Amino acid sequence: MNSKLINKIGAAGFNPSQSTGFWRGACNRFCYNYFALGSLIFILVLAILCIIIPLISRHEYSTTDFANSLIPPNSMYWFGSDGLGRDLFVRCFIGGRITFEIAVAATVVVLFIGVMYGSIAGFLGGKIDNLMMRIVDVLYGIPFLFFSILLLALFGQSLVLSFVAIAAISWLDMARVVRGQTLSLRNREFVEAAYICGVSKFKIITRHIIPNLIGVVIVYAALVVPNMIVLSAVLSFFGLGVMEPMTSWGLLISDGSKNMSSWWLLLFPALLMLLTLLAFTFVANGLRDALDSDS
């Protein structure tokens, strides 16, 4: 879906040589993009709410109360209550917390694998690069969803494993983008200078190549997070991932869509997720425009 965008990022190339001036300029450009800035603030506020609300709410996310099940939104239950009488408001935010945790953790794993793999392939070049990218091509051939279902089904349903499994198949795009960027960095003067000075290849990659990839990586990370949110929600629909009584947005939406007569069960988590995904898209667009110094 974002391949066009990725190509654009790769082709335009970032110019990190402007050091502080570049980052200050990018920051200014981002802050003048009110849509992107507003979206970023929305995401931050939502993240803080997800931490705070389960702590201060008068309801507990797992306490069942059969006398008050399936109550429409009112002053006591702001988002209504579910079939077991649990407050949906708290569950939406605790679910948001889990969803954000999975997405951020998976993104970190994606970034780590993708950046290492891509920069090593791009820097070494030649036959090794060819082989490494061939492997990526092979993995691309597998419809990713089956693969993550398979991984989750095989390695149990713990939260940690679920995001590692998700991340393990999502680093391919990242690796391609980083490789492309590394190929163009490889022949720059400062890398040659480091090479002549006798710096080891590993050190050149970690000290000289990777810092110069930060621009691409930041933009791409802003695209990976919403993808991870969606993927974890999809896996919830297949009954994998987070287990009751803990919840996630995907699980709430999945439960809500099984019980449509109680519309609030679906509407609130779906709207929260929808707004979050849109916000991430706008932030990613804003970051791309801000960091793309050519335009």
Add this chain to the structure above:
Amino acid sequence: MISFIIKRLLVAIPTLLAIILLVFLLVHLVPGNPFQGEKAFSPEVMQELLHQYRLDLPLWKQFLYYVNDLLHGNFGQSYKFIGQSINELIFPDDLGGFWVTLRLAAYSMLLTVPLGIILGCYAGLARNSWFDKVVIVCSTIFSAVPVIVAGPLIILLFAVTLNYLPASGFADGDFLHLVLPVGILTLAYLPTVLVVARGSVIDVLNSNFIKTAKAKGLPTRIIIFKHALRPTLIPVISLLGPMFANVLVGAIVTEQVFALPGLGILTTNAVINRDYNLVLGITILGSSLAIAFNILVDIAYFFLDPRIKQ
């Protein structure tokens, strides 16, 4: 032409083999066997079961047997539905399993591609007009909202609240039951085609041969249909290969949302029942379809882009 296709096939076969090996190893390296669990079998029965499913052989022999079966179009036996083959589960005689998924994916591809090309080209030709702006904003929003969120919300709106269309089920491929799932799958992938088509049209219109055509005084209609259309389609076509795999996966997610009896339900049940042979079969089917479609796209490329022939 023929040597090109053969070359493409020669690359595709090892790729497919590598995928099969990878998935096979993943499934078979898991400790334990599929018959441990709920029911305890006596050692003799267990031995017999393992023998029947060839699970007592060394791993490499199992793999060779599996590949041999695949070459005969046989996905093996289900571990859970004793006596039933995976083929019967994936390709049932009635409308279900793969046929539902294929239908869903095919219909929405047939809608997405022409619609995306037409809208994208139109937006690109009328760049910066209100139509172009509306299309861009809509496609940004649609591409950000996944089926998993939009699907249930649309069901809530059209099926439950307004009561216009049936919410779920397939009813033997009845038109009304297909409107929502096909529609939502189409909307999910339309932006991808549209944005690429729009960008491609803009690129082509700026190129020198179009300027030449304009300078010769050709009418706009001929410039667009005779000169600009073919090169515009090239990036769109190259997009379709990877997109097909995505649509297939998207169709399975859509099935989950709309409770259609396709590969999605089959996968869920396979996971719940730990019927790994079935998951293996579905994964391999999906991968081979994706690879086959990529080859088709490459061949289509060959006809569209005369530069490849040299």
